[in-house]
């Protein structure tokens with residue numbers, strides 16, 4: 399088997415044609431061979447940040463080499479993460495179809511899905527707001543409603559920017575979706591589950607078993623997204639993180655009787 403240097407020598411007329419090894423081998427080469435590769439690297443150094451006169455660019459070559467290697471290394475790391483993500487998501491998608499290994503649990507998983515859907519949460523919160531007869535209760539419920547609406551908005555914005563398609567093994571039979579819900583990053587159910595559970599744990603007086611149930615619900619809703627084949631693992635992990643951040647934002651923007659006096663009159 400030829401050594402990397404020999405293979406490079408064999409392709410020295412075409413430095414980009416070394417079976418994808420060009421990025422790594424550039425670190426092993428001496429200055430003469432670096433100058434051979436200059437046309438390939440000049441694309442990166444064309445940016446205003448790197449544009450220098452030709453004499454100083456010769457001295458900068460080793461540094462440029464590192465800068466060329468870093469994006470490439472990052473690219474490989476990201477591609478590997480993506481591959482693991484896709485493989486793990488497919489493996490965990492055990493309820494994606496009726497015929498899947500846990501297909502019989504699919505109806506139950508779809509109930510879990512509805513328990514984390516935006517419509518029941520918004521409708522239920524509006525009903526509680528209407529029924530609430532204390533100013534303190536109204537304040538908490540109004541902020542929960544604000545949190546739920548903010549969540550839908552932020553998730554729609556991120557989904558619209560990232561535009562990551564749902565896994566190919568997903569069957570798009572979800573109840574009440576928006577157009578951005580054809581995208582999967584981040585999981586809206588995971589953001590809502592993380593945000594609502596944190597909200598409830600911090601603002602409602604709950605017995606310990608109920609607190610544990612709330613935490614378990616958030617975990618099961620998030621896990622069910624991957625098991626149903628709706629999402630990749632990274633969509634859910636990021637969604638859970640984003641939900642926690644959204645809760646912190648709601649705390650920061652907390653609506654009080656001072657900010658919205660009319661709503662708090664009983």
Ligand SMILES: CC(C)=CCC/C(C)=C/COP(=O)(O)O
Nearest residue numbers: 516517574575584585586587588
């Ligand atoms: C129609 C309303 C009020 C909310 C949409 C809720 C929904 C369908 C979110 C998508 O969740 P995933 O991103 O987890 O699939």
